[in-house]
Amino acid sequence: MQNVAQSLRLDVNHVNKAACDFDLHGIVGIRLINAGPGDMAAVKRQLGPIQSTLTRDPDIVIRFVDRIELSSPVHYIGVEDAGFTDDAFLILRGKQQARVKVQIPFDQIGSRQCEIVCEGGVPAVPLLIAIINLTALSKGVLPLHASALLYNDKGILITGWSKGGKTETLLAFAANGAQYVGDEWIYFSTDGQRMYGIPEPTRVWYWHVREMARHKAMVNRKDLLRLQTLDLLAKVLERLESSPLGRRAGYLQVLKRFTALVKRQLYVQIPPEKLFGQKADGIEARLEKIFFMVSRDKPDLIVQRIDSKEIAERMVFSLQEEQRDFMSYYFKYRFAFPECSNSLIDQVEEIQRKLALNALAGKEAYAIYHPYPFSFASLFDTLRPYCA
Numbered sequence: 453m454q455n456v457a458q459s460l461r462l463d464v465n466h467v468n469k470a471a472c473d474f475d476l477h478g479i480v481g482i483r484l485i486n487a488g489p490g491d492m493a494a495v496k497r498q499l500g501p502i503q504s505t506l507t508r509d510p511d512i513v514i515r516f517v518d519r520i521e522l523s524s525p526v527h528y529i530g531v532e533d534a535g536f537t538d539d540a541f542l543i544l545r546g547k548q549q550a551r552v553k554v555q556i557p558f559d560q561i562g563s564r565q566c567e568i569v570c571e572g573g574v575p576a577v578p579l580l581i582a583i584i585n586l587t588a589l590s591k592g593v594l595p596l597h598a599s600a601l602l603y604n605d606k607g608i609l610i611t612g613w614s615k616g617g618k619t620e621t622l623l624a625f626a627a628n629g630a631q632y633v634g635d636e637w638i639y640f641s642t643d644g645q646r647m648y649g650i651p652e653p654t655r656v657w658y659w660h661v662r663e664m665a666r667h668k669a670m671v672n673r674k675d676l677l678r679l680q681t682l683d684l685l686a687k688v689l690e691r692l693e694s695s696p697l698g699r700r701a702g703y704l705q706v707l708k709r710f711t712a713l714v715k716r717q718l719y720v721q722i723p724p725e726k727l728f729g730q731k732a733d734g735i736e737a738r739l740e741k742i743f744f745m746v747s748r749d750k751p752d753l754i755v756q757r758i759d760s761k762e763i764a765e766r767m768v769f770s771l772q773e774e775q776r777d778f779m780s781y782y783f784k785y786r787f788a789f790p791e792c793s794n795s796l797i798d799q800v801e802e803i804q805r806k807l808a809l810n811a812l813a814g815k816e817a818y819a820i821y822h823p824y825p826f827s828f829a830s831l832f833d834t835l836r837p838y839c840a
Contacts (some may be wrong), residue, residue, distance in 0.1 A: 483510035500651030536788035562590035594807035600633035607737030612745035644811035
């Protein structure tokens, strides 16, 4: 494909803007070029406080422009969320009148340098974490969907399927003196022995806020009022679902969709520095124990030994689920340019399995079967003996 830079015309207002670097534990370097204040803030929200001047070439360059100049008309894929020209694949964000285009060269991801081009004003760089994770993977570093902490000087990995209780376990231990390593994504060193986090903001749900007073104190009054209002609305909608009106087939489906939409908004984003009371951008830990979290339909909480190899095999498929949105765009890219491919993406499951088995092999591991939601205090009291 034609080099991305050749298809752009930079506005003069962007030329004098300084570059800004981000460094993920020396694993992946990201450089922003021509980023305005809003663009910079958007990336910082995604990556957390890892801004640092690179002393090496960046792995990922994100170049911001006022407008991406197109060589031909855009052909849409799907419901106008992606498109392509003769030489560019585009992800589209926003409504048609204010649509922002982002050009992502999927064939360059994981190569020596991948350059993403964004029109200014994008609320977030699409697929950025997935692109960073694949770049790390290309270097033999495993990104795992997990949380991690230090407790009693022991590095503990908390993993499982999405919404399985990872963040809640991290919060329960942090309330009892544990040190934050990372939430959402944990990166393993090439020898599989060290863990690093990406200090992006943590999603704290309203039931977390109700359960723990320390979390409630961290939420500002405006956000707390929003959560209380949404929670009340969700309860009203649930009651309507069981009312004579709600039992009408046509209304019931609408009510269920609206209730689910409201419940998905019942959270706030809190930076780890505020949530855990510590600087969160340079912490690492040696992996010593693994908690594999599984929610279930019983009220009691059970802890059982489990082979860490079984956890590694299962988590390979959790990773595939986490990559589903990214893979959807990759398939659209292949549809647009069937002659272009990326061997790293095509072999990603095999690479993840090899690195996961290596990183988790021989580690002391426990499966924690728990109700959801649960008591933070009970969870900590149950798991504390296994951290000795």
